[in-house]
Amino acid sequence: MARESMLDTSVPALVVRQEWNPAHHATLAVIRSLGRVGVAVHAVLEGPRIPAARSRYLARRLPWWPTGSDAGRRIEILAGAAAEIGGQPVLYAMDDASALLVAEYADELKAHVRLPGAASPHVPGLVADKLELAELCDLAGVTHPDCEIPDSEQAARAAASRFGLPLIAKWARPWLLPPGPARAGGPRPLRSTEVVTAEAQVVALFRRREEAGSPLLLQRLIPATPGGDRFFHGYFGADAYGAPVCRYGAAGIKELSWPRSAGLTARGSWLADERIEAAGRAVAAAAGYTGLLDLDLRWDPRAGDFALLDFNPRLGAQFRLFADSAGLDLPRAAHLDLTGRPVPAARPRPGRRFVVETYDPLGAARTLLPHRRGAAELAYLCADDPAPFAAAAARTLRRATARLYRSHDPIPEGTAPTAVDRDKVEQ
Secondary structure, eight states: OGGGSSSSSSSSSEEESSSTTTOHHHHHHHHHHHHHHTEEEEOOOSTSSGGGGGGGTTEEOOOOOOOOOOOOHHHHHHHHHHHOOOOOOEEEOSHHHHHHHHHHHHHHTTSSBBBBBOOOHHHHHHHHHHHHHHHHHHHHHOOOOOEEOOOOOOHHHHHOOOHHHSEEEEESSSGOOOOOOOTTTTOOOOOEEEEEEEHHHHHHTTTTTHTTTTEEEEEOOOOOOOTOOEEEEEEEEOOOTTTTEEEEEEEEEEEEEEETTTEEEEEEEEEEOOHHHHHHHHHHHHHHHOEEEEEEEEETTTTTTTEEEEEEOOOOOGGGGGGTTTSSHHHHHHHHTTTOOOOOOOOOOOOOOETTTOOOOHHHHHSSSSGGGTTTSSSSOOOOHHHHHHHHHHHHHHHHHHHHHHSOOOOTTTTOOHHHHHHHHOO
């Protein structure tokens, strides 16, 4: 019996995300993964024309969040949607903001959806907080980059001198950053993480702490090295005593990032590495974390070890890389566990690749060569569900045309697209 047939298809799935990202390929991947085995997948999506909404495996598209809705209102919407769907669906939070929202209101939601039951509501916020994560690494015995949160401009300058430039600047709680596009003539939007090359940049960021909503964390830059960027994806259930147990986990290597300095995986491959997997299990155990997670690590020559850079309390965007030889992957493992079914041991496929066509078109083209077929998965293009690829290609073309148009006809000063404008563009 194929493993995917072991899922209880009477239990639907509810996929949620709060970050506006119409091209979010991980959302599409969850819809395909569960939909292919007969699970009805309902998802909160930006509009009917985005790639995920065009998938044949989507049971129903739920409308995007009402403009100005607060956390309480969104929880009411989720609970109402789950009640309408029926069957107490398994909930998949696809971004940090959603993971934190769901954790905070877990007690209210558990009557309506299925969630990992052992984690304390504060745990996802603990692991997503950049400063707390460093302390957690110390507790777990996992290497992490040197970091500091300055409490004055003088301390920020001193940290820049001590770590050396360039260095990494992060906002401790990136989910609190104000949303919205840049306005001509105004300050540029704050990014969750960026490389700074001058002391003046460090000071300028420090002065925007109130706007960011959380402290500024400065971190020693670990330079990229060939083969040095790794990741670990896992699903952790709970044992009889509530302690985290890794039901499914795997490690991979990031072969190409896009943009090159941002860390998004454009191309990756499955590379079993006990060091990486052990670090993932140790950090989850130290935090008492249950649920889906995505860890980013980088080889640190100074420490002689892989350093943990980020702990994302959600599915990683490239999770389909880790679909094993019997069809089991992370969303399916979570569905099995949360419906009371055993999760079989993984059957690894070392060397399997995942490529995002819009980030790495040449790499995607190579996967279509006869001798490479079956060894890789593309983010959008697949034979049994072609419409999302067409939607992604059309969206890429529209954006490229708009960029070209703006280069000749700049947006007037002080203007920016509104939520209504965004809806018109995507719908």
